[in-house]
Amino acid sequence: MMQKGPGVMALAVLAVGLLWLAGTVSLAQAGLLLTGAGLGVVLYHAAFGFTSAWRRLIVERRGRGLRAQMVLLAVAVVLFFPPLASGTLFGHAAEGFVAPIGVSVAVGAFMFGLGMQLGGGCASGTLFTAGGGSARMMVTLLFFILGSVLATVHFDWWMALPAFAPVSLPKTLGPTNGIFLSLALFGAIALGTVWLEKRRHGGLESVSSPKTQGWARLLRGPWPLLAGAVALAVLNFVTLSLAGRPWGITSAFALWGAKGASLVGIDPSSWAYWQAPDRAAALDAPVWQDITTVMNVGIIAGAMLAAALAGKFAPNVRIPARSLIAAILGGLLLGYGARIAFGCNIGAYFSGIASGSLHGWLWLVFAFAGNMLGVRLRPFFFRAPYTPSVKGC
Known part of the structure; x- marks a missing residue:
């Protein structure tokens, strides 16, 4: 049975937000809030995380989570590459996240990967676990925002470091060749996890059947991990279309932090990051006109609704001192790393690779290396194995 307090709050936020955005911005912006809510529900019910999946592969040699990520990416490139190659989708312009391949991506991704293990989550994980009631992840989110703002102060210095020009697979190789090459790489990674897991354990991890089925399972969860992967890829495609x-x-975290800085008398518009035309416009405009902000609010509300439906919304404000320190350090690393690497596990890894950008692959390599270091540092901050309030994080 749904927990009424958080459930009603989440529905109220979504209802008011939909009416406000449809009336003051556009129907597409309202649709993006609803899409964000769908992402939050899927992330929560499927417990689809990146941090725990990578940690389990590094520590336990269990690869189910990383294989699900390969399915996520495979579905995404099949959907994304044809419209990105043509530049249009449903009669509207469509452009992927394609960024330079350089030092800032490698360093930023490594920082982000380290922050994932200390902070206890990635970008999507931080949002949906915060929406699910985790006080600790609210701390991580706060310092995630602060780290993002700090990176915008130094952004021009990082951009002056060596880098190669952006490369888009669907535009360089064509959509068909780009899809086949990407699928081959995803398959190789998936097979590599199978080999590692069988070598350590003799077989692949079995998945227990949930107690709830049918509509009850749809509303309360848990959802199959692969179903979550497909749903996230489809919702990303919906985002591209809208x-x-x-x-x-x-x-959005950098934007929130910059607007917060303005409130205390600091002028971020003089920083090079905010002098790009699109960012300057976002800084001057009301926050509800920002696409990423609206979707982030939707993710938090959707995760809160999913937690309420599952009867698992239970905020806990007690955070051990070392865990709190890890949340602060992790949040700063996550925010700073994401900005200088042109994105996070979503913007650079998921959407970057789905866009056919080679910077997404560079991000994956260095973020995974950062996770390996983070796993080695975790025992200092977490005396017992850290179990987040939402298992996917």
């Missing part, structure tokens, strides 16, 4: 670009998360 916004003309893929799903992102962390640019």
